[in-house]
Amino acid sequence: EVVLTQSPGTLSLSPGERATLSCRASQSVIGDFLAWYQQKPGQAPRLLIFGTSTRATGIPDRFSGTGSGTDFTLSISRLEPEDFAVYYCHHTTFGQGTKVEIK
Amino acid sequence: QVQLQESGPGLVKPSETLSLTCTVSGASVNSGSHYWSWIRQPPGKGLEWIGDIYYTGSTNYNPSLKSRITMSINTSKNQFSLNLSSVTAADTAVYYCARTVLYYDSRGYYSGAQYFQIWGQGTLVTVSS
Numbered sequence: 268e269v270v271l272t273q274s275p276g277t278l279s280l281s282p283g284e285r286a287t288l289s290c291r292a293s294q295s296v297i298g299d300f301l302a303w304y305q306q307k308p309g310q311a312p313r314l315l316i317f318g319t320s321t322r323a324t325g326i327p328d329r330f331s332g333t334g335s336g337t338d339f340t341l342s343i344s345r346l347e348p349e350d351f352a353v354y355y356c357h358h359t360t361f362g363q364g365t366k367v368e369i370k
Numbered sequence: 371q372v373q374l375q376e377s378g379p380g381l382v383k384p385s386e387t388l389s390l391t392c393t394v395s396g397a398s399v400n401s402g403s404h405y406w407s408w409i410r411q412p413p414g415k416g417l418e419w420i421g422d423i424y425y426t427g428s429t430n431y432n433p434s435l436k437s438r439i440t441m442s443i444n445t446s447k448n449q450f451s452l453n454l455s456s457v458t459a460a461d462t463a464v465y466y467c468a469r470t471v472l473y474y475d476s477r478g479y480y481s482g483a484q485y486f487q488i489w490g491q492g493t494l495v496t497v498s499s
Binding site (some may be wrong): 268296298300302311312313314316317318319323354355357358359361362363364 | 373386415416417418419466471473475476481482483484486487488489492
């Protein structure tokens, strides 16, 4: 089983800043088949990125995914107020999540 | 617009069976293009994939839950369902259904990985006597 470890646990930033979220896999991810989800309080998760770098329908281009092998990154170029949420990476299992909070 | 809606009892007694149904609108569960999954999230915790089902009835289950899971699909009602037996307090969670895309490797074999394209709003199931 591939274990995904996300860091940091919490990221405190201001609107307009850049966010960089890390997801590290315990072994190489087959085919770079990695996805990212955003979850706001009381809501279901929403697919942001699949296949490491492909944005899902309707996702703004300030969200980008990169990486390969065991190291993957979700970047948010300029944080908007609606981007403060918890983010999960996922392959066959989910990472534990990174909370992006307002500083 | 594709929508998924979970339904079922919000309270289940320990040792009994949790039963949930997901009703799909705006898409057909027998389109052949997608699998259909259940995912859960204990209060204040992370996400756990439970399993998925294809319109043919073919299933993939989380190995840690496999012995207690049964999933089924009803194409005439455009629904799919989850039964989780012998529940304990540890099964208390928000249960989500989701439209799912499986990843296949370069040889065309299922890689074991998937992504969840569209989610239902979720339903809280509490296990308590």
